[in-house]
Amino acid sequence: MSEFTIGRRQLYILPTRVGWYFTLILIALFAVAVKFDNQAAFMMLFILAAIGVITMHSTHNNVIGLELNAQPAKAVFVGETAVFPVTVVNTSNKYRRAVWLVCDDFHCLLQIPANQQRRVDIKLPTLQRGSLQCSAVMLSSQFPVGIFFCWTKRFIPSQPCLVYPRPVDIMPLPDSSASGARPQAPARIRIGADDYSGMKAYQEGDRLRDIHWPSLAKTNKLVSIQHEDMSGNSMNLSWFTMPPGMNTEDRLSQLCQWIVSAERDGLLYQLEMPNITIGFSQGSAHYHECLSVLALWDAR
Numbered sequence: 001m002s003e004f005t006i007g008r009r010q011l012y013i014l015p016t017r018v019g020w021y022f023t024l025i026l027i028a029l030f031a032v033a034v035k036f037d038n039q040a041a042f043m044m045l046f047i048l049a050a051i052g053v054i055t056m057h058s059t060h061n062n063v064i065g066l067e068l069n070a071q072p073a074k075a076v077f078v079g080e081t082a083v084f085p086v087t088v089v090n091t092s093n094k095y096r097r098a099v100w101l102v103c104d105d106f107h108c109l110l111q112i113p114a115n116q117q118r119r120v121d122i123k124l125p126t127l128q129r130g131s132l133q134c135s136a137v138m139l140s141s142q143f144p145v146g147i148f149f150c151w152t153k154r155f156i157p158s159q160p161c162l163v164y165p166r167p168v169d170i171m172p173l174p175d176s177s178a179s180g181a182r183p184q185a186p187a188r189i190r191i192g193a194d195d196y197s198g199m200k201a202y203q204e205g206d207r208l209r210d211i212h213w214p215s216l217a218k219t220n221k222l223v224s225i226q227h228e229d230m231s232g233n234s235m236n237l238s239w240f241t242m243p244p245g246m247n248t249e250d251r252l253s254q255l256c257q258w259i260v261s262a263e264r265d266g267l268l269y270q271l272e273m274p275n276i277t278i279g280f281s282q283g284s285a286h287y288h289e290c291l292s293v294l295a296l297w298d299a300r
Helices: 017-036 039-061 184-192 213-219 248-264 284-295
Strands: 002-005 011-015 067-070 081-090 096-103 106-112 116-125 130-132 138-141 148-152 161-164 195-201 223-228 234-238 268-273 276-281
Touching (some): 081 106, 106 116, 248 284, 268 284
Antiparallel strands (some): 138 148
């Protein structure tokens, strides 16, 4: 999580267009008051100048001291909307009104009570896979009367959003028997074939090493350990099984679709790419690890 606190060195203020008109009025009043020694003009000049100073101070204080906290964005597929959560925290005892959060074309108007916070989800389109960096975020305000514009230095969240390839179903999910695995893959599948699945009564032909000898000592009955053959539930998702003429993006999209399908169906799967292989497993961590390899493939 990245943080940014708005101090005096991070805050700027200038008159708005209305503020410049207000300044011209003050100059005109000053000229009239001096030339004609008009007491009413002097009084109006001092009142308007005081209003301007108070307004400038109020606009400045409406933004200073706010904190911006950027949380990590969840990974998405190409075409989905990337969401960058940003929290604006008001740690003071003052109510902050009409504070704008701006990020490129994204605008959000905030009202932040004292000692509270507001979460804003900055939504950006995803056009290509890879690492998507959030655009710079800025807070600004013209409160209370709009004659001054106060804004902050731009804050860039440090954690990008990972964009996975778009899943495209070009080829069917490979069979475990025809997975195109390299020599080490069948060995991994054979290891999975010895997974324990329970006990059963001894049958003629069972291997001696599968007999559960402690049960024989207790019950005087032969019981065998039963193993589940996982080879049919394991598959190698390989870059090398693709047709030679398929381009890189289509290969990555097809591998992405296979990973999504294998994880959805509860299969054990490995990802085999040039120069990198992620071994057989399943679950959320394995799923996102494989998809991350595809998303950042150009960087390898």
